[in-house]
């Protein structure tokens with residue numbers, strides 16, 4: 207690679223950042239309300255609908271969209287396609303932040319947040335959720351470890367703590383250097399571990415609903431739901447990288463990385479194709495296409511998911527012209543990302559309808575505030591990190 | 607990144623060895639139901655909707671007094687569900703049955719946790735806070751619970767309720783089968799002792815199933831020929847017999863397959879002894895080693 211990753215060194219406070227702040231404050235107030243009045247105080251969750259927006263979006267969608275981390279790591283480091291290395295760092299950062307916020311979202315959602323550590327000591331290996339939780343916990347730490355070299359690269363030899371803390375400069379510098387040196391030797395273990403853990407919990411997130419056959423609409427309830435979740439995580443990884451890299455490079459005014467993104471989309475045609483094949487095949491094998499014309503909100507949501515989230519972007523990417531245009535690639539990638547988001551929302555919210563006691567569910571404003579607040583905070587931290595750490599490719603223009 | 611030959615083979619060897627040493631047990635899924643649990647029969651033809659069971663349940667379990675305890679009128683206008691204040695409720699249904707004067711006949715149905723033989727909630731609970739006891743009772747241990755509410759997602763009868771308005775220590779709320787009472791010799795559940803019409807019959811599940819079948823045989827034409835709960839989701843401790851179709855009184859049509867069977871089979875065939883993750887680790891490791899060797903010196907500066 208010609209240019210290497212570097213801190214952005216750009217102005218941090220922009221109008222966009224101020225908008226983020228507003229959402230963060232609204233989210234913060236809602237979270238305060240949740241911890242004073244209880245979950246019921248700010249949500250529309252009921253005994254029939256124990257999982258709503260927070261599980262469907264903050265957790266399930268968050269995990270799916272963080273798939274860029276392990277898919278790029280697999281490509282660049284395991285399959286040895288070093289050409290793609292420039293995108294591994296931003297993808298790694300998104301994954302690390304994504305999973306951090308999955309856990310933060312869980313802390314708000316579970317009733318006894320202070321007891322979140324209990325699964326470490328009370329194992330129920332029959333529980334799909336137990337496996338998901340363990341994988342997410344370990345993977346989060348793997349991601350942090352994978353990120354240490356980025357921090358080390360920036361601060362090695364220039365640890366400069368303010369005021370009285372400066373006595374620790376030497377010590378911290380040493381720790382950083384040692385950690386970096388050790389990690390350099392064993393990083394491959396963490397990279398493979400990250401991919402293995404991802405495959406495990408990405409698929410198991412789909413297994414979560416297998417225990418509730420009467421509640422999930424047959425268009426989504428299938429024994430191969432875990433496989434579909436895994437395949438869609440594979441498929442959404444690179445589009446997510448395209449999506450965020452394009453947004454980052456246009457909002458930070460960086461060089462476009464089309465030379466890397468275009469070939470990534472060629473792999474996406476293949477991965478999305480497999481997902482589509484299984485998803486449609488499953489529909490035909492189980493004969494669930496008979497529901498398609500029901501015309502209710504559930505089946506319509508399925509049609510939108512399949513058409514706009516899978517089939518249209520797949521066909522788009524078949525055309526070389528689309529793959530080579532920045533606009534085209536970005537549009538297709540956004541559709542795929544949207545399709546997977548809608549899929550997770552469909553499985554956990556729209557398609558979920560307990561037959562005995564359902565009373566309908568639409569998220570309360572408080573739920574939206576918390577979710578939007580978490581997303582805004584994530585973007586805020588992302589911006590903070592890329593401003594000061596070497597994550598994105600340095601631009602050629604002189605930093606302002 | 608450096609991938610030293612030695613450390614690579616050491617770790618890969620360990621991964622490989624554990625895969626071959628512990629082959630995935632090809633065991634088929636087995637029921638974990640207790641051998642001789644208690645059961646309770648609800649005979650919907652006998653229930654008159656007096657709601658005494660609601661009151662007794664509240665009393666023995668220290669719950670708030672039910673809404674309008676002596677009312678058999680407007681409480682029935684809405685369909686109620688067990689919630690965070692009540693383990694059991696009785697609902698009234700008009701199913702189209704008429705009496706001799708062509709007036710619609712009500713059917714009353716008590717609803718509470720079914721204490722499934724292979725409960726979805728127990729399988730789902732992330733920390734094992736829910737357990738199936740030898741008595742048949744599905745018990746809840748609030749000290750383990752983290753409040754993930756996956757048990758509520760899993761339950762096919764939509765039973766567990768949640769204390770949504772407790773900010774710090776909310777609990778899952780459901781019928782306990784009066785474990786503290788039935789685990790003692792001769793103990794009976796609060797609701798079953800009070801029922802004036804003997805619509806509720808408590809005993810060993812095996813005996814109760816026979817009692818139910820006998821009633822069906824001895825009263826031809828009176829009952830639907832089905833003991834609800836004998837086979838549903840692999841069997842439940844609470845059983846129902848009725849003269850009106852069960853789905854009309856909100857007892858759902860369910861398959862005989864135990865609810866946790868599919869997910870547990872998938873989980874265990876993939877993850878027992880972590881064989882598949884280890885195998886995947888091995889395959890990916892080999893790929894990584896190969897691709898890094900082929901590329902000559904492993905380029906590390908651009909990535910991690």
Ligand code: SF4
Pocket residue numbers: 718719720721722725726727728744760761762763764765766780
């Ligand atoms: S009825 Fe629901 S809560 Fe009760 S044992 Fe069965 S699955 Fe668990």
Ligand code: SF4
Pocket residue numbers: 730731732733734735736750751752753754755756757758778
């Ligand atoms: S809410 Fe509590 S009892 Fe229910 S599954 Fe979660 S930890 Fe278990």
Ligand code: SF4
Pocket residue numbers: 662663664666667693694718781782783784795796797798
């Ligand atoms: S068995 Fe006990 S807890 Fe359950 S409904 Fe009857 S009285 Fe209430």
